Amino acid sequence: MKTPFAWDYYSDQPAIIRDKKLKRKMRLSALPSLIKTFLIAAVTLPFSVLTIPYLPHRRIDGDRFFGMGVNLDKEPSLSPGLVRELGVKNLLIRIPLWEIDRLHEYVAFVRSFEGCTVTIALLQDREHITDLPMTREHFKAIFTALSGICDTYVIGSTINRAKWGFFSVNEYLDFYGIAFDLKKTCFPHLKLIGSNVIDFEYHYSAHTLFNFKNIRYDAVGSLLYVDRRGAPENTQMGFNLIEKIRLLASLARLSPKCDGEIVITETNWPITGTAPYAPTSETECVDEESYASYMVRYHLLAFASQSVNSVFWHQLVAPGYGLIDNRDGIRKRSAFDAYRTMLSQMADASFVGYGVKRGRHTLLCETLRGVLHVEWLEEGSMEIALTQTVTVTTRDGISMDTDTLLLGESPIYYTTPLENE
Known part of the structure; x- marks a missing residue:
């Protein structure tokens, strides 16, 4: 069966399912899992809040903290030089599973970033969620092709949004289980980052971290966007950015499924006047100067939490939200200089x-x-x-x-x- 999703070039997200009856049917079939999600959250989240004051800080230094997302479809020939100019050494490259026939291109793209440590984010569509034997084949092909080049993988992304293919946490746990089984049987050296809930919706995170599945995460990923709240210091439900991070860290530390390491795999602010490339409405967009300041302040706050091992900014080149606008040649926004300065000041920081x-x-x-x-x-x-x-x-x-x-x-x-x- 052909997947009902299609890649949306402007927003970097699969397009939403058009068939409303199909969507309704999927949501109904996911109801038992959704009930489980809220029951687990009702027990674990209040306890996690209470244990935040007793959460020990991890020793997070600047050398591995700062990361940048780069994409094969956005100036691939120029990106290695831009990365060197920026000074960033930790990169995140996304490989959509539905582009498995282009795997050789992605391998060459990864190899082009000499001297960098690359994390691979494996993006799913509905087909790869429902056809797990195919997913196993594609995971194995990617792990094999990148053996000796990359050993850290983000398994799945934005698992709490139907437009990305998942309709329940149970579906995600089965999906992640394929990668985890391959690690146990064939690729023991791999580091797998899981969960990957977007925004401050930790009831989904709780379900990924407290379950009876035979899985384990080497680190917990989060797409912790705060752009809809304006400045990074603003609060949501009484939690500012540091408190949101500490709550997730507390949740992860209590979980039997991981050791408590947190990685923010994606975050940014949309930039005003860039429609249709901005991933949100104009209401949430900010001007380029605010974007640069918010970006730096987000990183500084996350570093101050001493609970996040890495933050990957999304991303280097993107008209609607990147450090570089490539709509008419290469134009470095002020955020490019701001990121380079932040990195030069903080790379050796404790x-x-x-x-x-x-x-x-x-x-x-x-x-x-x-x-x-x-x-x-x-x-x-x-x-x-x-x-x-x-x-x-x-x-x-x-x-x-x-x-x-x-x-x-x-x-x-x-x-x-x-x-x-």
């Missing part, structure tokens, strides 16, 4: 402390250069007199010596000596 007071955020890290201070305001501007002159680097990489901090919504960086120096 977390020391983080605090927020009346909308002023301060992140402290230890680096080879000394104590790195990163500061920003949620809104407005402020001048802070210093007792010494420091070299301040702006969000986009401009450096200047000053004894007065000009704080605003764009983060700034400066370094002071270590106390024992």
